[in-house]
Amino acid sequence: MIDTIQQLGASGLKFFQRLGRANILLAHIIGGIPSMLPRLSLVVHQIYSVGVLSLLIILVSGLFVGMVLGLQGYNILVDFGSEETLGVMVSLSLVRELGPVVAALLFAGRAGSALTAEIGLMKATEQLSAMEMMAIDPIRRVLTPRFLAGFISMPLLAAIFSAVGVIGGQFVGVGLLGVDDGAYWSQMQASVDLYDDIYNGVIKSIVFGVVVTWIAVFEGYDAIPTSEGVSRATTRTVVHSSLVVLGLDFILTAIMF
């Protein structure tokens, strides 16, 4: 009995220790942003590996999510004779929820895991210690550009996801199922609000971008420097960031809409 309570306490303490370390790391990373400004090429290279390389999966899944929404939405709406509102359904669900959330989940799987593995391996092969020996702050040199790159890429990826999804929905709804093209767009424009829907979707994706990259960078930096430790850290990145994205999404939705 006492042992169980002790275990509970120990894991609780461990959790808060990690949370504290993650917060200190975030403060360090953000503190490193001003010194990053004259060396934007570092950030550009990270945007390439975090954003550009995630583009393909975002484009393909955005297109297919939009097409599935178009198909399913049509099948339901046609029962009520209101298939003209297909555009509203597709665009609202993409802009408000699916765009930011699915893009963030894919981003965690595609870019977050790569970030963790890269930083963890840098730690395991003592590259980070070598930098410290050369009086280079590894947090500012390695972590800050990656964090900034995630922060910049994620909203762009989510926007691309939503835009491609709307086009995918139009392709299925208008092109294959015969919804009127004008009704698709005009009903959409009448119902989607720039501030309520699109801005809030962008805010969501910025929050997810920060959280996912933060988790990825922290897990990599905090990984046990062995091959097993790095692999565990990578798994944790994907699992934790997916869970946090889904949980945060509920909270943000409850606040925003």
Place this chain on the structure above:
Amino acid sequence: MNTRKTEILVGLFIAAGLAALFMLAMKVSNLNIYSNEEGYEIIANFENVSGLKVKSAVTMAGVRIGRVSDIVFDPETFEAVVKIRIESKYDTLPKDTTASIYTAGLLGEKYVGLEPGGDEENLKDQDKLKLTQSSLVLEKLISRFVDSFIDKDKKD
């Protein structure tokens, strides 16, 4: 991968992202019909506005000329006070314009339809519309319909 190529690809990526945001703003949302924060406000009292929302359309002859900007309840007259913002380019509405609440389609959104009167004077900011017709409540209509049948039965 050389730096130049990377930078070009990143530039393309950022441009694509911004283009997607731009498309969402322009093509998907109501930005193009939104930019009318100015204009003037008129007030209409309705007995019942059920289903009407802030930002619902205000039309005349079927063309949208404004939006509902606010709906409040007046505790003295027990009426709903609807504030309507009309775009400033439509400033020649006659003073005896009437307002009714209509439904787009059978189950669609409610909107305010304005019908022009014959007055020489024009509506100005914060003017009040005198004649209004309330929202159609389906339950009331059905109950009146049923009641008329019951009355008929009694007579027979």
